[in-house]
Amino acid sequence: MSNIMEKNIDHVLLSEEELRDRIRVMGDQISADYAGKEPMLVSVLRGSYIFMADLTRALSIPCTVDFMAVSSYGSGTTSSGQVNIIKDLSDSIEGKDVIVVEDILDSGNTLHYLFQVLQARHPASLRLCTLLDKPSRRVKPIKADYVGFTVPDKFVVGYGLDYDERYRNLPYIGVLKPQVYQNS
Ligand code: PRP
Secondary structure, rough: OOOOHHHHEEEEEEEHHHHEEEEHHHHHHHHHHHHOOOEEEEEEEEEOOHHHHHOOOOOOOOOOEEEEEEOOOOOOOOOOEEEEEEEOOOOOOOOOOEEEEEEOOOOOHHHHHHHHHHOOOOEEEEEEEEEEEHHHHHHOOOOOOEEEEEEOOEEEEOOOEEOOOEOOOOOOEEEOOOHHHOOO
């Protein structure tokens, strides 16, 4: 570990190879589950942008993509129940088989709210695919249909996930050194 970002990483939690192998399996599973259909994958920005790019390329079935951005108001490292839609979808989801693609499911506040919003638009089906799941932090009763990895309650960054908007471009998922966020 040599670059300016990597000096703040305590250790690698999920390597590039582990991510690639797991996402390939997830892609196969979703392709089999949606055989004969054309799901619409909805990426929740910004954290999911890299996972979305790799997951869609791991599918062997046709799909469409759309994007939305939400903000959750919370202090520091936790989200709250209040969620705002910053950017809405471009297309209607009515009658579509929608798969929401997230980087991490943590308290569940964001997804709990988002699923209410999307369900009210009458998709044919609505499922959740998350790369990371932190069940130990859940406050809302929400479960993902597809989970890449269950992770411990550590501050993870990289592969789309940020701390203070940085580290998203690390190609792996690492655990941030606590002094980085404790000193700010
Ligand atoms: C992350 C993640 C989820 C949310 C999960 O987004 O992408 O949307 O937090 O947390 P929750 O389960 O506690 O609601 P974040 O707010 O960090 O924004 P980002 O995607 O732009 O990084």
